[in-house]
Every structure is written in C-alpha cells, then in structure tokens.
Amino acid sequence: MKNSLLILSLCLLSVSGFAREFGGSGIGGGYVFSMVNWCDDAIILLNESKSEAVEKSYVLKDESGALRTYYNGLLMAAELSSQGETSVQNSLTLRSVARGIRFAQILGVPQILSTERELNSRALEIASFNRFLDWYYSYIEVVANVVDKNYYIPYSYYRSRPELNEKFSTKVLEEKFIDVTVQLLKDYAQNFLGLRSQGDAYYPKIDSRIFLMGLSFFTGEASKDLQDSLFSEVYSCQSKKLASLSRRVNSYSSVRSSAIDDPRKISGFALELYSIIDQINSKSCLR
Numbered sequence: 001m002k003n004s005l006l007i008l009s010l011c012l013l014s015v016s017g018f019a020r021e022f023g024g025s026g027i028g029g030g031y032v033f034s035m036v037n038w039c040d041d042a043i044i045l046l047n048e049s050k051s052e053a054v055e056k057s058y059v060l061k062d063e064s065g066a067l068r069t070y071y072n073g074l075l076m077a078a079e080l081s082s083q084g085e086t087s088v089q090n091s092l093t094l095r096s097v098a099r100g101i102r103f104a105q106i107l108g109v110p111q112i113l114s115t116e117r118e119l120n121s122r123a124l125e126i127a128s129f130n131r132f133l134d135w136y137y138s139y140i141e142v143v144a145n146v147v148d149k150n151y152y153i154p155y156s157y158y159r160s161r162p163e164l165n166e167k168f169s170t171k172v173l174e175e176k177f178i179d180v181t182v183q184l185l186k187d188y189a190q191n192f193l194g195l196r197s198q199g200d201a202y203y204p205k206i207d208s209r210i211f212l213m214g215l216s217f218f219t220g221e222a223s224k225d226l227q228d229s230l231f232s233e234v235y236s237c238q239s240k241k242l243a244s245l246s247r248r249v250n251s252y253s254s255v256r257s258s259a260i261d262d263p264r265k266i267s268g269f270a271l272e273l274y275s276i277i278d279q280i281n282s283k284s285c286l287r
Contacts, residue, residue, distance in 0.1 A: 007092075038088040039144050040096070042077045049073025050137045051183035054132065063126045070133035071109050074101045091152060092177060093144040100136050104129075104215050107210065132214060135191050141179055151176045158226040175228045181225045182280050185273060188218055193270055194247055201263035202270040208260050212253035215269060220246035237285030241276050245269065 047068055057066035077097045081088050088094060104110075109129060112118045119126070154168040192211050193202045204211035223242035226235040249269055253260055279285050 035088055035091060035148070035156065038081060039091070039093055039148055039153075042080055043141055043144050045077055045080065045139060046137055050077070051133065054134070057127075057130055063123060063130055065111070066130050067109065067126050067133070068113050070112065070130060070137070071101075071104055073137070074104065074133075090102050091148050092180065093140060093148045096140045096143050099221060100133070100140065103214065104133070106217060107213060125207050125210060128210045131206055132192070132210065135187070139184060139187060142183075147176050147180050171230065178226070178229055178231065178235070178280070181222050182277055185218060185222055185277055188214060189270060189273055193266075194265070200267075202267045203263055204266065206267070209253055212249055212260060212266075212269075215273070216246045216250040216253060219243075219249065219273065234283055235280060238276055238280045241272075241279075241285070245272055245276065251287065 038198075049072065053069040053073070056062040056069060074097055078094070078101060081097070083093050084236075107129060112122060112126065151168060151173050155170070155173045166205045192205050192214070194205050195202055212276040219242045223239045223246060226232060226239035226242070229235070232239070252265060275286075
C-alpha cells in the first residue's frame with residue numbers, strides 16, 4: 001500500500017486544483033462511468049472493512065485490530081481513487097474519505113497503531129476512535145449514495161448541455177454540497193453528545209478530548225466549505241462563526257487537565273454549534 005500521506009496529498013491536490021480552475025467548491029466535472037464504478041467499488045470496500053472492524057470490536061473484543069481495519073479501509077478507498085478519472089478525483093465522496101484520513105492522522109492513529117505499548121495504554125481512546133470511524137463510514141456512504149450518485153453523476157452528464165436539465169445545474173449541486181456539510185455537523189453533535197437527565201447540560205458520549213478535537217476539526221472544515229462555495233457571500237457571517245468556534249474549541253481541548261470535561265463549557269460549544277446550523281439553514285446571521 002502506498003504511503004498514507006502521499007495518498008492523502010494526491011486526494012487534496014486534485015480537489016483544490018479543480019476548485020481553482022472552475023470556482024466554487026470544486027465538486028463536479030469528469031467522466032460519469034468512471035465515477036459510478038469507483039463510487040460503487042469504494043462503498044463495497046468500506047462496507048467490507050466496516051463489517052470486519054465491527055466483528056473485531058464486538059465479537060473478538062479486539063479494539064486495536066478494529067481500529068487498524070477502519071483506518072486501512074480509508075487508505076484503500078483513497079488509493080483506489082488514483083485509478084479513476086477526473087470525476088473520481090473531484091467527487092464529494094473522495095473528499096470525505098480524505099478528510100477522514102486527515103482527522104485520523106490528527107488524532108495520532110498511525111502512531112498508536114505502530115507500537116504495542118501505545119495500543120495497550122490507550123484502550124479507552126481506541127474504543128472512542130472506533131465509535132467515531134464507524135459513524136464516519138456511514139456518513140461517507142450517505143454522501144456517495146445521496147449526493148454523488150443522485151446529483152454529481154447526473155451533473156457530470158448534463159454539464160456540457162445545461163439547457164437539457166436545470167435540476168442538475170451547478171447551483172443545485174452546490175446547494176446539495178452545503179446541505180451535506182451542515183448535515184455532518186448535526187449528525188456529529190447528535191451522535192456524540194448526550195443531554196443530562198436534568199436537561200440542563202450536554203456531555204460527550206465518547207472520550208472528551210476526542211470529541212472536542214472532532215468538533216474543532218469539522219467546524220473548521222465546514223467554515224472552509226462555506227467560503228469555497230458559490231454562495232460564499234450568503235454564508236460569510238456563518239463561516240466566520242464556525243471558524244471562530246473551531247479555534248476556541250481547539251484551544252480549550254489543548255488544556256491537559258480534567259477541565260475539558262466541564263459540562264458548562266461543552267454545553268456552551270454545543271448550543272453555539274446548533275445556533276450556527278440554524279443560521280446556515282435560514283440563510284441569516286445573528287451578529
């Protein structure tokens with residue numbers, strides 16, 4: 001298998017290169033049939049990896065083996081994309097795979113998997129990694145089936161003749177791109193935040209530091225997505241708010257103490273996130 005950093009670099013370079021050439025988020029364009037084949041093959045590969053990882057985690061009680069399978073599944077899906085045409089390189093599915101790899105690397109997954117000592121000393125974190133990756137695999141499948149197959153592939157077909165079908169215009173594709181960006185933020189909060197029995201505070205369902213690192217990463221990425229979209233002016237305020245939230249969460253999660261479990265702070269971040277999501281959906285921003 002190719003070096004994971006090289007694979008990720010190729011993924012991200014291909015996406016950013018298209019964005020520079022055509023403007024907007026960079027999704028769309030290329031050869032339809034290559035995209036269909038890669039999308040199907042990538043989802044089959046990821047589903048097989050997920051099934052294997054779930055068995056290792058829940059049946060064999062091998063959390064480190066499950067983590068290795070989840071991470072390698074993302075790497076293999078990215079490597080598979082190097083065999084595709086432009087349509088594959090510019091798909092939202094591949095962008096999601098690349099982001100999953102990058103976040104895993106930020107979490108230090110390759111380093112954890114490299115030594116037995118790390119695997120033995122970070123068992124609780126590894127279980128949280130696996131829970132996150134299990135969720136993220138499902139998100140990638142939604143992106144592939146709902147966005148790329150339903151909108152990106154038809155858009156690639158109609159792109160040269162927009163008069164044939166306005167349903168698959170660049171504007172529509174960009175709107176779906178933003179919908180998926182917002183949905184990821186909502187799903188992340190709904191899957192990994194719980195509400196205390198008193199109903200007065202949120203708490204992370206996974207390791208607090210991992211949750212906060214994920215919140216910082218995905219709000220930062222969502223901010224960039226809004227900036228890069230064709231509707232960047234409409235979402236300028238919301239993009240800045242997401243970027244600010246990302247920086248503050250990152251700063252807070254860097255504190256190496258039990259303070260990161262402060263329910264008031266986590267609840268504040270959660271409520272702020274939900275408020276920004278509402279402002280994106282309503283295309284209005286409370287300054």
